[in-house]
Amino acid sequence: MASASTQSPSTRAGARPSDALPAETLLKWLRDMQLIREFETRTMQAYQQAKIGGFCHIYSGQEASAVGTIRSLNPDDPIVLAYRDHGHALARGMSARACMAEMFGKAAGCAKGKGGSMHMFDKPHWLFGGHGIVGAQTPLGAGLAFAARYEWEVMGTGAKKVSVCYLGDGAIDQGAFHEALNLASLFGLPVIYVIENNGYSMGTAIHRHTANSKNLVSRGQSYAIKSVEIDGFDVRNVYDQFKPLVDECRDLQRPAFVDLKTYRYMGHSMSDPQKYRTKDEVDGWKEKDSIAALASHLMGSESDGGRACLSEDDWKAMRAEIAEEVRDSIEFAESAADPDVEAELYSDVYINPLPQSSPIADYPHGAKNPLL
Template sequence: MKKQTVIEYNFFPSNLEKEIALLGKNKLLFALEQMLLIRNFENRAEGAYLQGKIGGFFHSYIGQEAVQTAAVFAMGKDQWWATSYRCHALALLLGATPIELMAELLGRINGNAKGRGGSMHFFTEQLLGGYGIVGGQIPISTGAAFSIKYKQKNALKESKQVSVCFFGEGAVAQGSFHESLNLASLWDLPCIYVIENNHWGMGTHVARALCLEPIAETKAPSFNMKGYTLDGMDFFNCYAGFSSAFEEVKKTSRPILIEVITERFKGHSISDPALYRSKDELKNNMQKDPIFLLMQVMQKANMITESEYQFLNQKQKQIAIDALKYANQSSWPDLVTLGQDVFAPSEENNT
């Protein structure tokens, strides 16, 4: 069996001073605020799950906040987005409110999907969903990219849209990954495929699941597309890489494969004790906390003080607390409506 080895990653070249100047204080403060909202939302929701208020599965995004935050900041909300069952962060970033998402987690009628989707199936106008089937979102995103190109061709004008698909490294071995990327390359589809490599597909290390690493550098050439590797703990490197890929795909209408090296600070799901990695390993990983690293850079640039950071964190914490309170007080769906929207009504039932 293949041993776990240390992989040398060639991260996308970025210039910290340039990215700071490009984003500016206000945007960086908002990025930090968004990452803190994600962290506090996940912490509060995890507590509710452990109290038995949330059923089914629950996959936390804690530790990976810089990735999707940077992607949305770089590309804007007006793309077609799809992701895996670890979908809370992206829904928040794309405009879903904490109260509607918390209500959905608790299965309430005023939840994001009327209490029927739960933790793994959030949606917004631009978020095509979180998907519980590993790799299930990859063909969906490829279809969205085809739709963008089809409309662009009919309108005879340049499209400013792309399709963006997030999935874990564990999905790379799925057939849907290979078929989708092959088709996207053949048809020149404007799709950005993003592998969020947190090293652990459930409890299996990536080295025991994939025969070649780095993933993007080795897989992309076989699909005749470009591949980039980003540092998922560094907001600025992610922002630079996503910005460049976004402009390239809009210009060429060619797909791109991106691998983002990140860390999840929790188990695969809340019920996972993560015994496959040592406490020391987790402690070392948490030294690279993306929120702390972003705050450090902003402090050095005189954009935020420690007291301002604490105020911002407390503000987001209160938002999460209020969202959970709202969800707890919300109504359950009526059992009479349980079958609605599940099957298309027949003509017989319509009469």
Template sequence: MEKHNNLGKEQVVKAYTDMLFIRRFEEKAGQLYGMGLIEGFCHLYIGQEAVAVGMQQAAKSGDSSITSYRDHGLMLACGADAKGVMAELLGKKSGCSQGKGGSMHMFDVEKNFFGGHGIVAAQVPIGTGIAFANKYKRDNNINKNDNIVFTYLGDGAVNQGQVYEAFNMASLWKLPVVYIIENNEYAMGTSVERSAAVTDLYKRGESCGILGHKVDGMDFFAVATAAAEAAEHCRSGNGPIILEAKTYRYRGHSMSDPAKYRSKKEVEYIKENKDPIESLKQYIIDNKIASDEECNKYDREIRNTIQEIANFAQNSEEPALDELWTDVYKS
């Protein structure tokens, strides 16, 4: 079988359909939000699909992932049940967090997906703690493993103090954690140039002795390659590593953000010239992995599946009122 950046043809097609699935899922979520069926905050992953799917190429059984409130895309990339994710968005009993977490606080223990965190950068010390647990178990012969933790944060979160506390401890104890900075350039609405004295965010771990690299987050193959190298670095006992994935979100920070801090021309340029899904589709067609007609067929099938998922979520039961008192306190 011909290989493509160390990936077989089937793997390339799966990566394409996984990215397309996330895109269509998030578009449907945006539509349901506009209809008033999703309440509260809702942060869409549209435009950033290559990061989540590319990083997952390096994940194996036992590895963990944790991220911020822009979590739907990564959770789907980790293999979570899409019906449960959509039902959670709609606050339904069948949701992955029983309708209590909503958009920002999703969880899937079976997939080792540990959130979905609404507090900016809160996931960074938690992800570092999971890595500490993995190393402690390995060093004390409790569970021989080479598991790593993929800890995602944004360009806004990277300026939080707790990030550097986590970096220092991770480096000091050589913890097996990959920090992925999803640099979509605008945080909540302030550009990196206006908020960071050093705009090369992958260098933020240098004072702690953490190796860092920059990667094109709009290029699936670039992310997959960087992910494989970073994972090997951690599994080999070399401690943490930072990847700065330069990416771009097409929508506002959240659904309530009109994104007036950037021009429509800028957004359209990225969509037309750097879209991660269209780029991978063109690669697939050019290399005769699949035809344009086959790619369009994948899209039609995914759209139909997403509609079924939306129907399931809309028709699911609301949580009972007494659920307000469960999972709150444990004696």
């Protein structure tokens, strides 16, 4: 696809939806992306200090994907995704504190410390969870679209919505994904499957894990679903291509499929020695880093096609402010209370706990989730 630099400003004006957005919006995207980058950097440190346990999947490099797609949605469009979920949670509006506290296993976390890194849930922000089993979220994405459509079509309330279901390229090999695509097309469900294609299914390169790997859109097309490729490393480009797709799916109440090309800078998880790829490959992607590219665009003069709305000092100040926000989230998470064993271990198993449900104990109601 054509990059911005090959187009004249006059062609771009109006042609690119993002060019019509106010500078403040793009500055917010920059902030969103930098927050994710900084948050993940501190997450890795905390993990190495054994303050975060379990499996932990870092999103660095892919920021333009979450920010560009989420900013194309309405705040009450439901989204659901896999386990590399910190970035989407932050982009959707979860506080860095709630996200970090969850990974620290604290009661103030978004799932009261019961979910962990792979299970970021945020009801007020319509984030229906990060999910740990590869592909398991794909039928859920169809179900969210089904329910949203049922709400206005059968119950006569609510607006037309679009659900977005994120998955990695590894998940397209799962049966659940194909079942979900079939149901979405068959039932006319307004769900967009966004393949965050970072080229690797854990440590297995895409040409080694899936057939016809250079033509992922054929997966969607084979179910008669509108399918597009998007360069996911440029946040403006993500928005430019994704926003019209969202509008169309909302209007027509039909699904879509997106092969969103991106790249993760870090390993699959914190325990990944990355022997399957070279440093040169990683560095090659870092050269076109999405955050640096947007900052550069915002600093560039209008005659060069830039926005001229950000100075070096502004950018420095923004990064400092974000660093402080993330540092605060670490402090918050560290000093936050552990979940109370008595109240929390056995709670949230049932909404309506009944006596004699377990041979061990009764199931109480726990504390109200801090996000609710």
